[in-house]
Amino acid sequence: MEIVGMTEEYAANIVTWRYPPPYDCYDLVGTEPAFFTDPQNGYVALVDEGKLIGYRTFGADGRVPGGEYDECALDTGGGLRPELTGLGLGRQAIAIGLEYGAACFRPTAFRVTLASFNIRAQRVFRGLGFAPTATFNATTDGRGFVILSRQQP
Numbered sequence: 001m002e003i004v005g006m007t008e009e010y011a012a013n014i015v016t017w018r019y020p021p022p023y024d025c026y027d028l029v030g031t032e033p034a035f036f037t038d039p040q041n042g043y044v045a046l047v048d049e050g051k052l053i054g055y056r057t058f059g060a061d062g063r064v065p066g067g068e069y070d071e072c073a074l075d076t077g078g079g080l081r082p083e084l085t086g087l088g089l090g091r092q093a094i095a096i097g098l099e100y101g102a103a104c105f106r107p108t109a110f111r112v113t114l115a116s117f118n119i120r121a122q123r124v125f126r127g128l129g130f131a132p133t134a135t136f137n138a139t140t141d142g143r144g145f146v147i148l149s150r151q152q153p
């Protein structure tokens with residue numbers, strides 16, 4: 001697995017991904033592919049032998065309205081291709097993303113905002129050294145979220 005730049009082809013593929021419930025809230029169907037290739041939005045591709053298997057994000061895109069955020073940490077997020085979820089690949093995928101993010105941005109800490117129901121994602125991030133720092137309800141739809149962070153050496 002490695003991180004490479006986001007391309008129009010990868011972006012066109014990501015907007016077709018559909019996750020089974022309850023993870024369908026992560027579907028990006030309907031998003032303009034150009035959103036993912038705009039460097040301001042911080043999307044990069046995760047590939048395995050040239051095949052797109054996921055994406056990672058670095059920056060404000062990972063924030064959820066209603067959370068309290070400062071500039072002391074770099075927000076990260078992302079997703080695996082739907083058919084590759086639930087197989088134990090997430091830990092390596094996220095770890096590779098964090099290595100890339102650490103090398104590119106040298107943050108003092110990483111931060112991730114996860115839906116409270118998404119225990120699967122929380123387990124992976126906790127396993128990578130993230131600890132919860134806050135919970136809140138989104139101002140958009142009231143759903144619960146937890147913010148976790150990890151200090152960088």
Ligand SMILES: CC(C)(COP(=O)(O)OP(=O)(O)OC[C@H]1O[C@@H](n2cnc3c(N)ncnc32)[C@H](O)[C@@H]1OP(=O)(O)O)[C@@H](O)C(=O)NCCC(=O)NCCS
Nearest residue numbers: 023026078079080085086087088089090119120121123124
């Ligand atoms: C979040 C994500 C990276 C997790 O990676 P993954 O490879 O699918 O996760 P795993 O299969 O390794 O499961 C992680 C853990 O959660 C557990 N788990 C899975 N489903 C669970 C559930 N419904 N309830 C509780 N635990 C669950 C697994 O048993 C595993 O436990 P372990 O820590 O003892 O090994 C991946 O599913 C993904 O990218 N999903 C896209 C949608 C999404 O959830 N996005 C969240 C934003 S990061």
